[in-house]
Amino acid sequence: MDFAIPAGYLENLNEYKQFLAQHLKPYLSAWYSGGEIPREFFTKLGSAGFLGFDAQNGVLREQPVLKQALIEEHLGTVSPGVGVAVLVHVSLGAKGILLFGNGEQKKACLPPASRGERLFCVGNTEPTAGSDVAAIASQAEKVSGGWVLNGTKSYVTNGAISDYALVTAVSDPDAPRSRRLSMYLVDLSSSGITRTRLNKKVWIPSDLTRIQLGDVFVPDENLLGVRGRGLQQVLEIFTNSRVTISALTLGTAVGAFRLGLDHAGKRSIFGRKVVDYQAKSFEAADLYSKIEAARLVLWKTCWEKDSGQDFRLGASISKYLTVNLAREVGTWAADLFGGASVVFEHPIHKYPMDAWASSLGEGTQDVQKLIIFREMMKKEADYGASNSRS
């Protein structure tokens, strides 16, 4: 077993660190106060090759997920709120087009997406459908030359800044539950779209936007993937992005851990540094061990995905473990700062809330447990079958 990270990925990570030092860190507090990520940040990421694709001889190739996970973890340590905005564009929006777009759609969308010139998001969740994706109620009515969409997408990350959304809607109301939905590439400047930014307190400075669709015309060529396969398609997109959101969530834990440990090494209370109390150093050792364990599961999942194996179980275990970890580390680190931790501008303040946000994206902890149990039982059945043969 070889745990070495390819040298090229490490070089890429070092370049990314320098990039963030120059193009993110100096502006971050202004973005936090303004609640906005400037579009030019995405074009800068794109021209530096940090939006999930490599161009080789004019052909775009998706980067290996381990390479993406390494930089997403690092971005998560610095700002989970910026991390999620990048993740949504790359791992949900562009990835959805890569997975399900036809030749024309890929040709039209992926080059500008990889350059950060056109931004993509996913509008799936509705007032009646979150964990239960099949319960989507938005309607897609077939008309001459296209579709007319009506409905509400309750929570769309990057909904305010994106150009296009991948939207699920009921195209075949009389079909069985698993065949009712289709997916559409919706131009967010279309007539009939209303976008409302929600006043959220997590993952600042990304936006969380409600998108209402009122008689929005979507041309036939913007049907994404196969009619009636929208449920399977959106679930597959989430399965894929579960790997990168785990990296982001790991970064959330690591960022909080480093801030907390640094503070505990500087702050004296009752004549001793906080870290010199064995109770605190043991807590740090315990959490560090959990960080290492979660990272190993994540990297194994990346390896499974990059080598073309089934990564569904690993993706959900990674998500489940990193969310538990980020929740635990986030509050531990915030506690170490005492009263200062409740002040919005304080660097530690956002991590516990960002860990909470991570628990919702790409499926709640309960949903991960449903998937883990289902996939685990398949493995156990395989194990039982091979044992009964031997």
Ligand SMILES: Cc1cc2nc3c(=O)[nH]c(=O)nc-3n(C[C@H](O)[C@H](O)[C@H](O)COP(=O)(O)OP(=O)(O)OC[C@H]3O[C@@H](n4cnc5c(N)ncnc54)[C@H](O)[C@@H]3O)c2cc1C
């Ligand atoms: C910050 C943020 C960003 C988001 N970004 C996007 C986005 O870009 N695009 C998008 O489409 N959506 C987005 N969402 C929505 C997110 O995906 C949903 O909130 C999430 O899937 C949960 O759905 P829900 O809110 O309807 O909760 P519900 O599905 O109503 O769940 C409520 C509770 O029931 C539990 N539960 C559900 N099913 C089961 C079960 N079978 N067994 C046991 N317990 C169960 C859940 O774990 C949860 O605790 C975002 C949400 C947030 C908070």
